[in-house]
Amino acid sequence: MPVVTIRMASGRTLEQKRILAAEITAAITRTLGVDPEQVFVFFEEHDKENIAQAGRLFSES
Amino acid sequence: MPVVTIRMASGRTLEQKRILAAEITAAITRTLGVDPEQVFVFFEEHDKENIAQAGRLFSES
Amino acid sequence: MPVVTIRMASGRTLEQKRILAAEITAAITRTLGVDPEQVFVFFEEHDKENIAQAGRLFSES
Amino acid sequence: MPVVTIRMASGRTLEQKRILAAEITAAITRTLGVDPEQVFVFFEEHDKENIAQAGRLFSES
Amino acid sequence: MPVVTIRMASGRTLEQKRILAAEITAAITRTLGVDPEQVFVFFEEHDKENIAQAGRLFSES
Amino acid sequence: MPVVTIRMASGRTLEQKRILAAEITAAITRTLGVDPEQVFVFFEEHDKENIAQAGRLFSES
Structure with a gap:
């Protein structure tokens, strides 16, 4: 402890x-x-198709 | 913010x-x-062998 | 399943x-x-002192 | 509910x-x-290069 | 490691x-x-108003 | 993005x-x-009764 998670x-x-x-x-x-x-x-780690901002997938913006 | 996570x-x-x-x-x-x-x-996203309900792996139920 | 988490x-x-x-x-x-x-x-739910963007706490920006 | 997550x-x-x-x-x-x-x-599940303890990656300790 | 989280x-x-x-x-x-x-x-730990199943808050079902 | 969570x-x-x-x-x-x-x-942030290491609650070790 502490446990740090970096989501990217x-x-x-x-x-x-x-x-x-x-x-x-x-x-x-x-x-x-x-x-x-x-x-x-x-x-x-997340593939860009598994992340969205403002309703758009990162893999498509 | 907000940050939404959909686990499936x-x-x-x-x-x-x-x-x-x-x-x-x-x-x-x-x-x-x-x-x-x-x-x-x-x-x-989780593979079915990495999810369990009622003690049973999804990949085996 | 699925499990949705809304962090706000x-x-x-x-x-x-x-x-x-x-x-x-x-x-x-x-x-x-x-x-x-x-x-x-x-x-x-997170209090604003427990959230930061661009290095600044929400409670102070 | 409850939802248990085992991070390993x-x-x-x-x-x-x-x-x-x-x-x-x-x-x-x-x-x-x-x-x-x-x-x-x-x-x-996390690959050892994605986990660190005491500042060192598991894949290198 | 491992890190276990029990959400309830x-x-x-x-x-x-x-x-x-x-x-x-x-x-x-x-x-x-x-x-x-x-x-x-x-x-x-989550208050019942912060958990929902089938679209209904636990505090109201 | 990235989103960092510090659990402590x-x-x-x-x-x-x-x-x-x-x-x-x-x-x-x-x-x-x-x-x-x-x-x-x-x-x-977690109260010490909600964290355990080696099977013992932090609030009791």
Whole structure:
């Protein structure tokens, strides 16, 4: 705990995930004073046909 | 905001997602009076072996 | 199944939730051809200090 | 209702999911006194590159 | 990891949560062979006006 | 999009949320190259009786 979920479109690189996992965990550890071992980050990737904004699928806008 | 998540079994068509994204966004815009650009819809698809009801996997009932 | 979650700021009325529950369930039943008894809708309300866009808390923008 | 989500690393067997779906549904039915038909369980599987603990991706620790 | 979320109507007792946390963690530890210290359970409670089935709010059915 | 959810125990200050919202949005904007206006952060607070680790409620460990 805390558990962080980042919901985003598919297609990001391993390097982007590596950087985000490290930076977000550092921000939470610094700000909330928790043990880094207790911080979990999940990347929840969605294909663009499974995301919509303003009623239009991302794969079609 | 608002963010809508529709959790459902895999296998729906692009057309079904297109219709649902448009109709749900319209219902929210009309009822809550928010800007459609601020309404996000996510389709979260699960294989039938990853869903259970009454203790039985959907892939086996 | 399907399970719909609507994540939104707190403060909406019972009537708005009543309308949205009915309209969204109807859209899903019509579009996916599922039994309405199998459609669950959850309203997940968040105080404005617990939501941020562009790095600013809703309660302060 | 209730709706249970088990978020875990990918790679578990069908048999493990079968056992967990049955045992968790039984625990909830027994403890909360609800109808098993109203209990849904979702297995949310994540690849190890999409999970991090202490700032490190599971696929790299 | 794994992270379990139990979404249910508000109003359950501390004793029910105590029993469910212990039984579900034991089922996961036994079945997936993971360290109990790595198993997190969250109870996500919703008021009945924030849950709907078949288009009707729980608080009105 | 992306939508970030931070699930944590209740009791954090407004200032901690302000700092986290800003730092996490900046990390995502920098790393994924997205428009900050498209980044949403939600703080999902749970009372300690609604969180368990290793089968024990946080409120009792």
